[in-house]
Amino acid sequence: MEHIIIIGNGIAGVTAARHIRKNSNKRITIISAETDYFFSRTALMYVYMGHMKFEHTQPYENWFWKENRIELMNAYVNKILPDENKIEFEDGSHLTYDKLILATGSIPNKFGWPGQDLKGVQGLVSKQDLLQLEQTAPNNKVCKRAVIIGGGLIGVELAEMLHTREIPVTFLVREKGFWRGVLPMPNATMISNHIKEHHIDLREEEELKEVLSDDNGHVRAVITKKGEEIPCNLVGLCAGVRPQIEFLKESGIEYNRGIMVNRNLQTNFSNIYAIGDCAEQREPVGERKAVEAVWYTGRMMGEVVAQNICGNPVKWNPGHWFNSAKFFEIEYQTYGWVWNNPKEGNDHFTWNGNDGRSMITIEYEIASRKFIGINTFNIRMRHEVFDKWLNEEQTIDHVVYNLRDACFNPEFFKEPYHDIKSQFSNLLTN
Amino acid sequence: MSTYQRNMALTGEPPKALNTGQKVGSAIGLFGLGILGLSIFNITFPNKALWLTISLSMIAGGIIWFARSQYKNTQPGIKNNGVWFKSISSRGLLGWLSAVGLCGFYIVLYFYPQYLGQGSDGAANTGLIGLFDPLSYLLKGQPASQWFVYGVLYTIAIISFGIKFLMKYRHNRYERLRTYSVMFFQTAFAFLIPEIMAGLNGDLPYYDLKNVWPLNYYLFDQWNVNGLLANGSVGLTLLLWGIVSIFVITPILTYKYGKRWYCSWVCGCGGLAETAGDAFRQLSDKSRKAWKVERWLVHTVLVFAVISTTGVIHSYLGDGSKYWLSATTFLIGVAVFLTLLLAFIWIFKREELKKDAKFGAVGFLVIILSFIAMHFFSQTDALFFFKSHEVRSTYGFLIGSIFSGVVGTGFYPIMGSRVWCRFGCPMAAILGLQQRLFSKFRITTNGGQCISCGNCSTYCEMGIDVRAYAQKGENIVRASCVGCGVCSAVCPRGVLKLENGPLEGRINPQDVLLGQDVDLMDLLKK
Structure with missing residues (x-):
């Protein structure tokens, strides 16, 4: 029986395992040094906030794995020996595979800041990070202030988490506006204001220069680029993530930022695949980035790699871009592409609900009025409808006038669609 | 420090x-x-x-x-900070003490x-x-x-x-x-x-108009029926209202809106669960095992309720001279009705019934019918092995008092706010069957947006593993769902929406979620 080894039990690896099982009888082993069982990484924040216990983040009950004949191993893989089809563990033992899937995910970016490896400096990616956070920042007596570096999705989550324990947070964001590298200015401004409303000390256009140590090798303060010294007990490194690939160094598996894969998600060894955050596309698909550290991407790659392994060669060719997040109380969804500044020949239409929470921004082609993408804040939209509109290459006019068809807000919610339409019409006539 | x-x-x-x-x-x-x-x-x-x-x-x-x-x-938004840290809401000491206190109160109250x-x-x-x-x-x-x-x-x-x-x-x-x-x-x-x-009207029995049989299990008891009938047209109207409620109003509303119209908008037990019980909703058991226990238990209670009520009505009908219906006609009527009901479900919804549901449905029907048959062969005035009033009083004690009261509310801080509604309520069982098989209601999942975080499952008071469906992009069509809407509220990514929609495509198991390669999705749909 063919033996498939999957390194990494995150969403990508587990999805691959599930789909291989659906399509075949192959022996499947998932190896992880992080946890015994798959858990939802995106839910770590809710454990710290007390919304859930850690076991609630596990999407499958423990019987699931045995019942589906998916073997789980809690072990640390030291290196890969592609010529022998073997992996080597920390203790020197080996395991042989017929096909290997690398789904090792990401680690927090570190940009060589002095003091970046001090105690109390951490990211928020793994379960171990969460355990560490409980130690460093259990309450506001132990952690009198936290400084978060990097205005992205993990940064705002960490800010929200610390806020629930009333730990004062200073939040350094490089751009002028939160997540400005991704969000158009009106969106970024609204989120920035919302974060400030929660008494987070948000510093825009500010960066980390150095982390200072106390006598015990623990962080004592940070110095910012503008030269300010901010005393703190926790530094949250949330300036993005990068593929976790150190263990591949002498393996002969080609990598750049991530593990290089072709459109079938194969590495330079035909029986070794890489999926999820750790993979880098040799030919990126459409407007997508070569490395995409996104939950949905990991899941879809798992689905595709399973087909490839089960003798049904399929190219990685995901559908329309979509994503979602939540910034404190503001839910965000996006379908299609909305660039932080409109691409050449495009423009943005923004409707502002003026309640500091709800907004939409639509990117469209000026000449053809083709709808390119939408950002929505606190207005839930139907994925299916936007996927259809994008397939049909609808115009912005069609989208705005039929927005109600895409409504996914709970029943009885006040509907802003009329207001959006009238604002849009006013723009057209003026 | x-x-x-x-x-x-x-x-x-x-x-x-x-x-x-x-x-x-x-x-x-x-x-x-x-x-x-x-x-x-x-x-x-x-x-x-x-x-x-x-x-x-x-x-x-x-x-x-x-x-x-x-x-x-606080700002408007989800307020679950610290829920699992607080003793009262995470089965801590305060939780257990309140459970003991509540159970004690109910025991004294009832007995x-x-x-x-x-x-x-x-x-x-x-x-x-x-x-x-x-x-x-x-x-x-x-x-x-x-x-x-x-x-x-x-x-x-x-x-x-x-x-x-x-x-x-x-x-x-x-x-x-x-x-x-x-x-x-x-x-x-x-x-x-x-x-x-x-x-x-001093002698009119207490009648809560929204309390429908079989939740109101004493509706057809002789003392209640006589009490109602003794009050002339008011009482008769109330009695007819009770019959119309379960056989006409309930099916129509459940078809249109799902069982939520009752369980989380009208019902008193549901009302308490949704308000006083809200702090405990996360304590319901989400395991597959609990789901299995739930299905057998709640439907057994329903069968028990049907037998008990049939027995009670039969025991006082007599030869038809006192009321316009005779005991024998009534029993035959019940048998025919139940057989037709099951046949109807079997013919139209066979594909939707899982193996254990088919087994259970037939098993339960056989039990009810054999009890009724016993009457015709044994020629005694007892309907069952036991005298019908004994069946009725056992039901009243076990289900009416212990299950719905002591366990149902007393166990809030241990097993969540819907123990009774989930495992015991015969009314919920009827509405649930209908919701699963003949209703426009479903919880729609939003394409591929689920991140499997588990907030929905954690805060489902009925112990439904909502995430298991959401992460597959599959609509949630479950008999037990009371439509409280909290899964949709706590979802951080806007994935869940309670909806009434067309029956077609209501149940939609999918292999690959929206957002994936269109060709791959087509391939796997075949």
Whole structure:
């Protein structure tokens, strides 16, 4: 029986395992040094906030794995020996595979800041990070202030988490506006204001220069680029993530930022695949980035790699871009592409609900009025409808006038669609 | 830096302490409760009406004060911070103590009302029940009973915790409207209208218009039917209303809106679960095992209810001279109705029934029919092995008192707020069958947006593993779903929506979610 080894039990690896099982009888082993069982990484924040216990983040009950004949191993893989089809563990033992899937995910970016490896400096990616956070920042007596570096999705989550324990947070964001590298200015401004409303000390256009140590090798303060010294007990490194690939160094598996894969998600060894955050596309698909550290991407790659392994060669060719997040109380969804500044020949239409929470921004082609993408804040939209509109290459006019068809807000919610339409019409006539 | 713990536990020092306002609120509420406690020990209050008013206002006021202090400095949004750190809401010591206390209260209420001061043989009420006499006289001109006391406290709980829920979900209009609805139905239909009607027609049995058989299992008891019929056209109307409720109104509304129209908008048990029980919703068991127990248990109770009610009606119908229906005709009618019902489900919904559901359905039908057959062969006036009144009283004791009361509410802090609704309520079982098989209601999942975080499953009071469906992009069509809408509210990514829509495509298992390669999706759909 063919033996498939999957390194990494995150969403990508587990999805691959599930789909291989659906399509075949192959022996499947998932190896992880992080946890015994798959858990939802995106839910770590809710454990710290007390919304859930850690076991609630596990999407499958423990019987699931045995019942589906998916073997789980809690072990640390030291290196890969592609010529022998073997992996080597920390203790020197080996395991042989017929096909290997690398789904090792990401680690927090570190940009060589002095003091970046001090105690109390951490990211928020793994379960171990969460355990560490409980130690460093259990309450506001132990952690009198936290400084978060990097205005992205993990940064705002960490800010929200610390806020629930009333730990004062200073939040350094490089751009002028939160997540400005991704969000158009009106969106970024609204989120920035919302974060400030929660008494987070948000510093825009500010960066980390150095982390200072106390006598015990623990962080004592940070110095910012503008030269300010901010005393703190926790530094949250949330300036993005990068593929976790150190263990591949002498393996002969080609990598750049991530593990290089072709459109079938194969590495330079035909029986070794890489999926999820750790993979880098040799030919990126459409407007997508070569490395995409996104939950949905990991899941879809798992689905595709399973087909490839089960003798049904399929190219990685995901559908329309979509994503979602939540910034404190503001839910965000996006379908299609909305660039932080409109691409050449495009423009943005923004409707502002003026309640500091709800907004939409639509990117469209000026000449053809083709709808390119939408950002929505606190207005839930139907994925299916936007996927259809994008397939049909609808115009912005069609989208705005039929927005109600895409409504996914709970029943009885006040509907802003009329207001959006009238604002849009006013723009057209003026 | 010495008093705090430094351990590896995932629950460090969380947001669990009460703020000053919450402490004041708790003190006020407990003081009000203390007055009731003292009255149990026959402390004589000089002015009962005054002290009762003080006590009840303090209980309600304390709860509302507590809620206001908890939420006033927060922004509208989800308020689950620290839920799993607080002793009361995470099966901690406070949780267990409240469970013991609540169970004890129910046992005394149901079985030892004399300890609460219920006067027997014409003696005046004393103690706690005596304290409620002034209010009871005001409403219906009669002394209070243990059920009157219970009704008042129940209504106060739904109203005050309802107000708390309204503050907690002030950003969510579905939750607000639903809460206004349960508060209204409890106050008007379960409390004021029946009490006032009893005051107007002294011998009219208490009748909560929204309490449908088989939840209202004594509706067809002889004393109740006679009591209703003795009141002429009012009583007859009420009796007909009861029959129409279960056979006509309920099916229509459940077809259009799912069982939520009843379970989380109207029902009193649901009302308490959604308000006072809200703090405990996360304690329901989400395991596959619990689901299995639930399916067998709740349907067994339903069968028990059908047998018990059939037996009771049969026992007093006689040869048809007293009521227009004879016992034999009635039994044959029941047998024919149940057979036709099952045949109908079998013919139209066979593909949707899982193996154990088919097995169970046929098994249950055989049990009911064989009991009925026994009557014709044994020629005794007992319908079953036991006399029908014994079946009925066993049902009343086991299901009516122990399950729905002691376990159903007493176990809130241990097994969540819907233990009764999920495992025991025969009405929920009927509505659930209908919701699963013949209803427009479903919870739609939003394409590929689920991140498997688990908030939905954690906060499902019915113990449905909502995430298991959401992460597959599959609609949630479950018999037990009461449509409280909290899964949709707590979802951080806008994935869930309660909807009434066309029957076609309502159940939509998918292999690959939206957002994936279009060709791959097509391939896997084949």
